[in-house]
Amino acid sequence: MRVVILGAGVSGHTAxxxxxxxxxxxxxxxxxxxxxxxxxxxxxxxVGVGAMRxxxxxxxxxxxxDRMRIRFLQAKGTEIHPEGDAESGPFVLVESTAEGNAGQxxxxxxxxxxxxxxxxxDFGATPGLGPENNSLSVCSYQHAAAxxxxxxxxxxxxxxxxxxxxxxxMGHGTCTCQGAAFEYLFNLDFALRRQGVRHLARLVFxxxxxGLGDFGVGGMFLKAGGYVIPSQTFAESLxxxxxxxxxxxxxxxxxxxxxxxxxxxxxxRDELAFDFAxxxxxxxxxxxxxxxxxxxxxxxxxFAPSGFMKVDADYxxxxxxxxxxxxxxETYQTRYPNIFxxxxxxxPPHAISRPRKTPNGTPVAPAxxxxxxxxxxxxxxxxxxxxxxxxxxxxxxxxxxxxxxLGAACVASTGMxxxxxxxxxxxMFPIVPDHRTYPETGRSLIYTxxxxxxxxxxxxxxxxxxxxxxxxxxxxxxxIPE
Amino acid sequence: xxxxxxxxxxxxxxxxxxxxxxxxxxxxxxxxxxxINLRMTAMILKSHHTRLPxx
Numbered sequence: 001m002r003v004v005i006l007g008a009g010v011s012g013h014t015a016x017x018x019x020x021x022x023x024x025x026x027x028x029x030x031x032x033x034x035x036x037x038x039x040x041x042x043x044x045x046x047v048g049v050g051a052m053r054x055x056x057x058x059x060x061x062x063x064x065x066d067r068m069r070i071r072f073l074q075a076k077g078t079e080i081h082p083e084g085d086a087e088s089g090p091f092v093l094v095e096s097t098a099e100g101n102a103g104q105x106x107x108x109x110x111x112x113x114x115x116x117x118x119x120x121x122d123f124g125a126t127p128g129l130g131p132e133n134n135s136l137s138v139c140s141y142q143h144a145a146a147x148x149x150x151x152x153x154x155x156x157x158x159x160x161x162x163x164x165x166x167x168x169x170m171g172h173g174t175c176t177c178q179g180a181a182f183e184y185l186f187n188l189d190f191a192l193r194r195q196g197v198r199h200l201a202r203l204v205f206x207x208x209x210x211g212l213g214d215f216g217v218g219g220m221f222l223k224a225g226g227y228v229i230p231s232q233t234f235a236e237s238l239x240x241x242x243x244x245x246x247x248x249x250x251x252x253x254x255x256x257x258x259x260x261x262x263x264x265x266x267x268x269r270d271e272l273a274f275d276f277a278x279x280x281x282x283x284x285x286x287x288x289x290x291x292x293x294x295x296x297x298x299x300x301x302x303f304a305p306s307g308f309m310k311v312d313a314d315y316x317x318x319x320x321x322x323x324x325x326x327x328x329x330e331t332y333q334t335r336y337p338n339i340f341x342x343x344x345x346x347x348p349p350h351a352i353s354r355p356r357k358t359p360n361g362t363p364v365a366p367a368x369x370x371x372x373x374x375x376x377x378x379x380x381x382x383x384x385x386x387x388x389x390x391x392x393x394x395x396x397x398x399x400x401x402x403x404x405x406l407g408a409a410c411v412a413s414t415g416m417x418x419x420x421x422x423x424x425x426x427x428m429f430p431i432v433p434d435h436r437t438y439p440e441t442g443r444s445l446i447y448t449x450x451x452x453x454x455x456x457x458x459x460x461x462x463x464x465x466x467x468x469x470x471x472x473x474x475x476x477x478x479x480i481p482e
Numbered sequence: 483x484x485x486x487x488x489x490x491x492x493x494x495x496x497x498x499x500x501x502x503x504x505x506x507x508x509x510x511x512x513x514x515x516x517x518i519n520l521r522m523t524a525m526i527l528k529s530h531h532t533r534l535p536x537x
Contacts, residue, residue: 233495380530384533409521427521429529447524
């Protein structure tokens, strides 16, 4: 049998390696990724402040896949034909992105398909947003390297005594990954202190979160000093301590050279002049189309309007307060039993953080994060289910990993140094609050924890080394958990 | 970073000097390194039991 995996990010790569380990050589595992290099994205924030080089967060995929007997196609999927056509059974159409034969298409039949395509960075959602226009990004290692060069120039100006405003945050009201912007902001603060120019820099965080510490998961509650304290209290404390200003509940309307125009939840429109701006874009699904046996368009049935793939979730439209933890998908199987969608590629049934609107009707609604540890566990879960379906004839997925039942461990860097760096070490359980099981706070107060310190930085660096080792499939890679 | 609410001046809480010092004090952080790793291991173990009950 042939398993085709679209995407080689955290979830797709995890699924590919585990499937290859579980399936005998008679079965084929094919990975289709438009990128030649694998990128450990969480460390891009360090590339963005010049603390790491792009080579330290990337490696060539093909030699790893050759060694693992996985077929690698440097290409992007463009069409899914889940019912096949007169010529063959189910297939995907892929278009090469490799140097020398870019644009060439290939028809790739499959028995099982995993959509792990990750996000399309929708810089176009906000006029002027993005590295092609008037702001910077750390979403890819190329973006992060370019951001680092711009930061060097800003530091040079600061060293000449010129005051600078550095803006970090979210470039649209529906962005996700606030944690990445948070990490970049505090690494920026740390880098400026190291250079002795922090006193000349004004740092501003602009976010679509209604309050700091929301992180797109509605914030969390932690036990500390005999109290149950919201994460907002800790986050505000850190901003206060480091002298960083913040603007919450903001939707960015446009980014002009050196100036951002935004609207906040109270309906006010304002603008801010900047000398350096790293603003993350909202995510959309990649541009994949789906067609039935007779050629009719199935895209609307297989994908949500956002471009993410519909899976075994409850997508019934409900008010925020009516949403249940059980609405979240468990097996990531689509309406076609041999197609799965994992990581950022699956369509979440609803937001985790309460969606809001300004009095002018502008949505300010952080999208749910589904990166890192949960993404990798989804990859493992789907690989186990497919292996059981192929090898044991299981009729339905045998493994599940609902984000309402999964916990997450997250380490957010707030300064990179093995001597005086710090990071916030967070655990939360479950990721999607379950107010039936935990009526007071939605999450377990035993397993939801957080603390800031140098130990967190050591762990963050250890994770960087361990996950790159695992992704390179070096000896005993499979012993490192997701 | 001063927020005004109902005529009260409210500041976010700030860590004390000893708290900031302990955050980068090596011996204490070595202990925290072990404790956080144990906590994260518990979380990982809790999230790796993904086998569904047979229908």
